[in-house]
Amino acid sequence: MKILQLISFFFFMIPFTAFSTKREQAPNVIIFLADDAGYADFGFMGSKDLKTPNIDRIAEQGVHFTDFHVTGSVCAPSRAGLMTGRYQHRFGAEFNYSSKEEGVPTSEIMLSEFLKEHGYKTAAYGKWHLGEIPEYHPNKRGFDEFYGFLGGHRKYFADEKDDNPERNTAMQHNGEYITFDGYLTDELGNSASDFITANKENPFFIYLAYNAVHTPMQATEEDMALFEGHPRQILAAMTWALDRSIGNVMQTLKDEGIDDNTIVIFLSDNGGPTGQNMSSNLPLKGTKGTEFEGGHRVACAMRWNGKIEAGSKFEKLTSAFDLFPTIAEAAGINTEPKNKLDGVALQPYLSGENTSAPHDKLFWRITPWAAARFGEMKVVRADTFGIGLYNLRKDIGEVENLATEKPEELAKIKSELVNWENQMAEPFGKRSPDWEEVKGYMYSDYLNNDTIRFYTPYQLKAYRKTLLNKK
Template identity: 45%
Template structure:
C-alpha cells in the first residue's frame, strides 16, 4: 500500500518523528480542510477531467490518497459532530441535522439543538497540549451562544454558525434575517466580508497561520463550498465555457475552493512550515446529485442515503517525512480517526481520550500495523442502519428487506447478495442491533416530509 519508499527507511523515519513528538519537541502543526457536499469523483486526484483542482492534485502527489475513507453520517451536521469528537454521534443523540424549523413538536426547540456541552472536541484536546486553535467557516454545531466555537475549544473563530449561507455579502440587494447566517469574527462580532466567501475564509486562515507561525497551531478550515446556493464569481464561470447550468456553477465553485486551499498551502510553504505540518483534506458527506449535480462515480448513492456515494469521501493526508509521497491507503478508515491521530502526533496519549471510537492512523499508514484500522464500522439514522464488517456491508431499511454487498467485489452496490447469504445477513443484523443498544435516543428528529427526501433519492438508484 505504501509506494516509492522502502519499508525499512519509512519505519525509521516514522520512529524518529514519533520520538521527537514524544519528548515534546517539534510538535507538528495541523491543518484540517473540509469541503461541503463535494462529489466523490469531482476532483482531479479522483479522476475528474472536467474539474480543475491543481492545488489539491499537487497535495495528493505530495502525500497519501485514502481510497476507502468514510464519514459517520450522510448529512453534514451529524457527520461533523462525529469528526469533532472522535465518537459516533449517535452515542450522544446527535443523529439528525440541527436545522431550525424542521423539527417535530415532540423534540427540542431550535435553540437547544447542538453538540451537547458534555462532549469534548478536537479543539479542546489540542488546546490541552498547548496548541493555538482556530476554526474558519461553517460551524453547524448549534446556533445558540452556548454552542459557539470559542466555547468549544477554539481560540479564534471566523465563519457562520448555521449550515449554509450566501457566498456574497448580505446587504440591501441580498437581504438576510437569520443571525446564524451572518459572518462572525470571534464571539458576537458580526460583519460581512467584502469578498467572495470562499476566499474570505481562506485568507483569514492564512492570517491565523502567519500570526501563530512560531507556536504549534491547529486549524479547521470548513468551507461552505460547494454546498448550495449555487453561486460563483463570473471570472470562475468563464473558466468552463463547455459547461452549462448547475454543473457549470459547481465547477466554478470547486475551482474557487481549490484556489482557497492554495492560499493556505502557499502560506505554509512561504513560512517554511510545510515539513512540520499535517495537512488533511476531506469532505463532510457524499455529493448531492440533485441539488448541485455532483458526481460520485463509481459509487452508487448520494448525500442523505447510506450507499457508498452518501458516506465515502475523498481524503488526502500530507506530512513530509512521515506520510510517503504519491502513496495510497486501501483499507477503510473513518473521520472518527482524525482526533486520535492528531492528538497522538501532537504528543498526547490515547489513554487521555474519553470513550472515542476512532483510532490513531499513524501505525497503519506507516506499515507498522498491517491490519485494518477498523474491522467494523456502523451508520444509523432513525430506522435505517448500516454495518460494514470487513468487505461485507449490510443495509437495513424500515420498509424493505435488508441488502447485502461485498464492497471489494462490487463497489457500485448493484449485486444484492442477501438471498444468497442469509446466515451472513442474520449475523450482521444482530451485530448492528447490539451496537444500537449502546446508543442514546436521538435528541431531535426531522419531520417525515424531509426525511422522505433521502428515501426517494435511494429509490431512484434502485430503478
C-alpha cells in the same frame, strides 16, 4: 579552570537547546473540510472535468485514502463525529439540528478543546453547524479564533438577508457580527493565512470548514468565464475557487517556512447531493443523506512531509473519527480524553508497522435507515423499504443485492448492527417528513438494483414529482 569550562559549556548550549526545541515543535495541523463535495469530483479521485491541482498535490505529496468514510451522511452529524472522534450517535447527534438549542453536548470533548489544553493555538473558519446557543459557540469549544457562520449554509457574497444578525447565516468574528467583501471561499482562506502568519512560532490547529460546494450555487464572474460551456459550469467554477483558496493557504505555509512541520488533511463532510449541486459520486450508489456508499464514502488525502510516504494509497477501512487520535498522537499528547474514542491513530497502519485494517467494522445510521460494514460485506437496512447485502470488493456500486443468496451472513451483520444500536443514545431532533418520504422511495428503488444517477436539479425535481405521485 574546570568551573569556567562548565560555565562556558552551559552558555554555549543555551542557543543550541532553544534551536532544537523549536525544530522539534509539535506539528501544526490544518483540516480542509469541503461541504457536499462529490466522491469523484477531484483530480486525485479521477475527475477529468473539474480542476483541482492544489488539492491533488496534497494526495501526491502524501497519502490518498480509497476506503475512507465519514460518520454521518449529512452535515451536522458528520462534523460532530469528526470533531469528537466518536460516533455522534453516542450523544444523540444523529440528525441535522431542528432547533437552535440542539448541538454537540458540552460533555463531549472536541479536538479543538483537547489541542488547546495541550498548548495549541486554534482557529475555526467557515461553517460551524455544531450548535448555536452560547455554550456551543466555537469560542467556547476550544477555538481562540472564529470567523464564520453558525448555521448550515449561506450565500457566498454579502447579502442583506443572510447577514441579518437574527439569522444563523450571519458572518461573525469571535461573536461580533461583521460584513465582508468579495467571495466567501476566498475570504475564509485569506483569514486562515493571516492566522498562520500571526501564529507561526506556535503549534496551531486550523479547522477550515468551507461551505463550498454546498448550495446556493454561486461563483464569481471571473471563475464562471474560465468554464464557459462546461456542462457543470457553476460547480466547476466553485470547485476551482475552493482549490485556489486551499492553494493560497498552502503557499502561506511555504512562505513562512513551516510547510514541512504541518499536517494537512483534506476531506468532504459527506457525499455529494447530485440533484442539488450536480456533484458526482460515481461509481458509488446513492447521494448525501443515504446510507449507500455515495452518502458516506468520501475523498480524503493527508500530507505530512517526511512522515507519510508521498504518493501512497491506503486501501483499508478508515473513518473520519480516526483523525482525532491520529492528530493527538502526532502532537505527542499521551493523555487520553475523558470520553473513550471510537477512532484509532493511523500512524502504525500508514507506516506498515500494523498490517491489519484500522477497523474491521463500521456503522452508520440516520433513522429510519442504517448500514453496517464488516470487512468487504455491507448491509443497508431501509426498514419498511427493504434490506440489501453487498460485497463491496466485487461490487463497489452496490448493484447486486445478495440478501436472498446469503441469508446467514445477512443475519449475522444485522445482529451486529442491532447490538451497536443498543449502545447508542436516543437521538434528539427530527427529520422532515417530506424529505423522508422521497428518500424512502429512493431507497426502495436502489435496493431493487436501480442505478439511477441524478445529474441536474431538474432531473431530481422531476423524479421527486414522480415519487410523490406513487402514493
